[in-house]
Amino acid sequence: MNIFNLFGKRPSARVASDRLKLILAHERSGRGGSDLVLLLREEILAVIERHVAVERDKVQIRLERGIGVSTLGVDIELPVTVGGGLAAA
Amino acid sequence: MAKVLVVTSGKGGVGKTTTTAALGAALAQSGASVAVVDFDVGLRNLDLVMGAERRVVYDLINVVNGDAKLNQALIRDKRLDTLHLLPASQTRDKDALTDEGVARVMGELREKFDWVICDSPAGIERGATLAMRHADLAVVVTNPEVSSVRDSDRIIGLLDSKTLKAERGEKMEKHLILSRYDPARADRGDMLKIDDVLEILSIPLLAIVPESLEVLRASNVGCPVTMNNPLSAPARAYIDAARRLRGETVAMSVPSDKKSLINKLFTRRAA
Numbered sequence: 462m463n464i465f466n467l468f469g470k471r472p473s474a475r476v477a478s479d480r481l482k483l484i485l486a487h488e489r490s491g492r493g494g495s496d497l498v499l500l501l502r503e504e505i506l507a508v509i510e511r512h513v514a515v516e517r518d519k520v521q522i523r524l525e526r527g528i529g530v531s532t533l534g535v536d537i538e539l540p541v542t543v544g545g546g547l548a549a550a
Numbered sequence: 551m552a553k554v555l556v557v558t559s560g561k562g563g564v565g566k567t568t569t570t571a572a573l574g575a576a577l578a579q580s581g582a583s584v585a586v587v588d589f590d591v592g593l594r595n596l597d598l599v600m601g602a603e604r605r606v607v608y609d610l611i612n613v614v615n616g617d618a619k620l621n622q623a624l625i626r627d628k629r630l631d632t633l634h635l636l637p638a639s640q641t642r643d644k645d646a647l648t649d650e651g652v653a654r655v656m657g658e659l660r661e662k663f664d665w666v667i668c669d670s671p672a673g674i675e676r677g678a679t680l681a682m683r684h685a686d687l688a689v690v691v692t693n694p695e696v697s698s699v700r701d702s703d704r705i706i707g708l709l710d711s712k713t714l715k716a717e718r719g720e721k722m723e724k725h726l727i728l729s730r731y732d733p734a735r736a737d738r739g740d741m742l743k744i745d746d747v748l749e750i751l752s753i754p755l756l757a758i759v760p761e762s763l764e765v766l767r768a769s770n771v772g773c774p775v776t777m778n779n780p781l782s783a784p785a786r787a788y789i790d791a792a793r794r795l796r797g798e799t800v801a802m803s804v805p806s807d808k809k810s811l812i813n814k815l816f817t818r819r820a821a
Contacts, residue, residue, distance in 0.1 A: 472739025473740050474739050477695075477746075478743075481696055481750055482750060488700075489703070
């Protein structure tokens with residue numbers, strides 16, 4: 462315990478422990494199975510590719526792991542040329 | 551009946567080789583016959599830590615391939631005649647280790663010794679899974695630091711799935727050695743506490759080995775720390791760990807920051 466802790470600054474070891482518990486809870490739940498994020502990305506892309514040619518490097522994937530809930534964000538840049546097609550569809 | 555123990559960690563540099571040498575020597579000092587086996591093919595170091603680097607003729611791969619007999623490759627310790635080393639190859643690749651060859655050598659070692667201690671390479675690749683494959687029990691070496699704890703968690707998962715014991719549906723016995731523990735840093739809140747690591751990894755504690763100059767001194771001179779300075783704090787921790795492995799009940803000694811206030815004032819500045 463040092464004087465900084467009295468003013469509400471969390472000891473770094475406390476932060477380390479909390480971070481570890483969170484990430485390991487996720488890693489343990491995914492262990493043995495396939496990587497869910499990769500699987501979701503491939504399946505989402507497959508659905509879109511049925512209608513639009515998608516460039517793989519124009520796909521952004523964000524994952525935020527939380528305690529109760531995690532969010533997966535997939536941003537897919539669609540080529541301008543298919544804009545009309547999409548509007549018509 | 552021989553026991554095969556793997557010393558593993560996932561992360562490198564946490565003290566696997568130090569632990570293998572120290573536990574092997576401590577068990578041998580109590581009269582058991584012990585073989586320590588280096589599985590770190592290409593990066594062997596157990597020979598150096600044991601002080602036998604100039605006596606290596608044949609290695610694990612020679613024995614696995616049948617180029618040498620086990621007895622020709624085993625190096626008997628000069629200080630302790632119950633302690634033996636089977637070195638890794640320095641020049642070959644880990645792919646030279648065949649599953650069948652390793653199984654045969656482990657079978658031969660089981661017949662000759664009371665304890666066979668396998669020093670695993672870092673990582674989770676084939677070398678590490680081969681080192682743990684035939685183990686009856688595992689010692690997971692962890693430093694109180696985020697990357698080491700995470701890697702240990704991964705290794706624990708492999709011990710429960712990739713070993714022969716796990717494949718037979720049996721429970722793999724696992725023990726934690728928390729090494730390079732610095733009580734002063736833990737007290738200040740800058741190092742994960744023992745209870746934090748135990749709660750996260752949830753395997754039983756075998757020893758807490760404090761960060762110590764004695765470990766460096768022992769490796770400098772090529773002598774397991776339990777023989778080089780048996781009264782030092784790390785040696786006592788390993789000797790107690792060996793007694794627990796043999797089934798004795800030994801109270802856990804927790805390193806504490808015993809320095810005087812004056813001493814603390816001077817050393818904190820440097821820390």
